[in-house]
Amino acid sequence: MVLSWLQGVLDKYYSETRPQGRSIGISAKGVWLDIVPGSPVYKDGPLWIPDRDAKEWVQSHPKGQISAASEKNKSTDGYYVQTVKLMKSWRDRLPTEKSKPKSYILETLVHQTIGLPTSHARAVVSLLEGINSSYGFYRGSGMVPTIADPGFASVNVAKRWSSADFDAFLDQVKSAATTARQALDATDEAESRKLWRKLFGSTFGA
Structure with a gap:
């Protein structure tokens, strides 16, 4: 749900977006960027990020x-x-x-x-x-x-x-x-x- 919401927001500003496993890809001046939403587990530690395929939040660092x-x-x-x-x-x-x-x-x-x-x-x-x-x-x-x-x-x-x-x-x-x-x-x-x-x-x- 978070990735769908994020893609909807990015669609307002970028002509080309694509959903990926844990991010939304955007095309900015011919360069593809990955936008990943995240929430910190603790300061300077890993982040919780959404996993579209697993349908759950997973940790990354x-x-x-x-x-x-x-x-x-x-x-x-x-x-x-x-x-x-x-x-x-x-x-x-x-x-x-x-x-x-x-x-x-x-x-x-x-x-x-x-x-x-x-x-x-x-x-x-x-x-x-x-x-x-x-x-x-x-x-x-x-x-x-x-x-x-x-x-x-x-x-x-x-x-x-x-x-x-x-x-x-x-x-x-x-x-x-x-x-x-x-x-x-x-x-x-x-x-x-x-x-x-x-x-x-x-x-x-x-």
Whole structure:
């Protein structure tokens, strides 16, 4: 009911709105924004937000998410944020929509698997091989594991991820992990660049 009310209000000010699981999406000058109503559980803690699909209020912790990302970025000497950007670029180039995870799922997977890299290349290899190692055996099982929000561990960020979409993503990860490892290990700079561009596009490293 709250989301329906919110969409009605936003319809008065924006030409295009769309209901989503926990938010209303609006188009503002060509950019899509998600508007999420919330009520604090306690000061600086999690929020209660509506879940349209579950028809109930659930907890989320935006400040916890921001803090977890900031701490991870600090512990990796800035590689976390930069690697998230790289992996979103890779994600956006995947051949099917089914294989493209939501941004926060991808951020969480990077958070889990990045390790302590000494270069962007090693960060990418670490996380792709880490995802494949940690989750690859779920491929074809019809199951999607719980993937805990690093900023609020009781939240499963993969709750809405279908097994078919999860499998499609894992297929892409397995292939990309092989390519990234070959690129990292290549002794010829031109060959290494060619392999990285298979993942990140023709302008990568230009």
